[in-house]
Amino acid sequence: MELVNMLRGAELFHGLDTTQLGQLATISQSETYNTDDVIFNQGAAGDKVYIVAKGQVEIRFDNQKGHSQTGLYLGAGQVFGEMALLDQGGRSASVIAIEDGTTVYGISNQDFLNLCQTDTAIGYIMMRNMALDLSFKLRHQNLDPSAGL
Amino acid sequence: MIYKVSYVVVGGDFPGGIKNETEKPKVGDVVQIGRVKFQVTEIHEIIPPRDDFQFLHATVKPLVDEKK
Numbered sequence: 001m002e003l004v005n006m007l008r009g010a011e012l013f014h015g016l017d018t019t020q021l022g023q024l025a026t027i028s029q030s031e032t033y034n035t036d037d038v039i040f041n042q043g044a045a046g047d048k049v050y051i052v053a054k055g056q057v058e059i060r061f062d063n064q065k066g067h068s069q070t071g072l073y074l075g076a077g078q079v080f081g082e083m084a085l086l087d088q089g090g091r092s093a094s095v096i097a098i099e100d101g102t103t104v105y106g107i108s109n110q111d112f113l114n115l116c117q118t119d120t121a122i123g124y125i126m127m128r129n130m131a132l133d134l135s136f137k138l139r140h141q142n143l144d145p146s147a148g149l
Numbered sequence: 150m151i152y153k154v155s156y157v158v159v160g161g162d163f164p165g166g167i168k169n170e171t172e173k174p175k176v177g178d179v180v181q182i183g184r185v186k187f188q189v190t191e192i193h194e195i196i197p198p199r200d201d202f203q204f205l206h207a208t209v210k211p212l213v214d215e216k217k
Contacts, residue, residue: 009151009169011202056166058183073183075168077153098183136204138197140155140167143206 003028003105010051010077012133015125027111031104033097039104044095046084048106050095052076055102056076061093072140073098082130085109154205156182163211164206174207186212 003025007013013021030053033039039050042061052074059072059080071093074080083092116123152173157165166182174180178189187209195204 011151011153011169014199014202052168056168056181056183070164070183072164073166073168074167077151077169078167136153136155136195137167140157140165140206143155143157143165 006105007051010079012051012079012126014129016122020119020122020125023069023115023122024107027115028105028107033102033104034100035098035102037097037102039095039097040081040091042091043143044091046081046089046091046109048108049079049081049085049112050104050106052080053103053105054077055097055099057102057104058096058098059093060096072137079130079133081106082133086111086130102121150203151201152203152205154207156180156187156207156209158182158187159190159210160209161211171200173203174205178216179212180207180209188212 004018004021007021007024013024016024039057047048052064054076056073057080058070058074059074060070063069080095083137084090116126152170153167154170154174155165155167163185163210174189174192176189176192180189189207189209190210193206197204198204
């Protein structure tokens, strides 16, 4: 139930009922990282989407000049790794934990897509929420002159 | 209510951050973005709320130790 409540607090899952959140909880796996642990690297194959439950992560990427640059920090309730889920491409950035005990929940792309096909209501709601989250990140980028995402 | 907050740092190259807060941020609050602490200087609503979620933009500046 604790995991269901955590999922309920993330916008990605907004609109899902308790039963649907329970289904997502069964395919979510907790991962805990310490400061400077790499969750995944830019360019790697993307096989999971993640939600930050605790702590913060740094989104870091190589810019056009080949220099590594921090684009954004994400804290509790935020989703990352969703681009690879949507477009099947490699990771667009590296993600690094910046606090000891940073906890994320990972959902495998295949499990997620299977669930969306089994329960199309979940698929509709979550794809919509994912689009809204990407929209929010774009608005943040437009407001943040340092964000070179 | 859950407050999804976009924190943007004024000036410099420090990137901002996004996180959910359980209490609405106020001007003067101290927030940690990445490894650095900042003070909130402005709060605006970015987009209309949806049910239990409110979407805010907060401008922050580096926290200055006034004892120095």
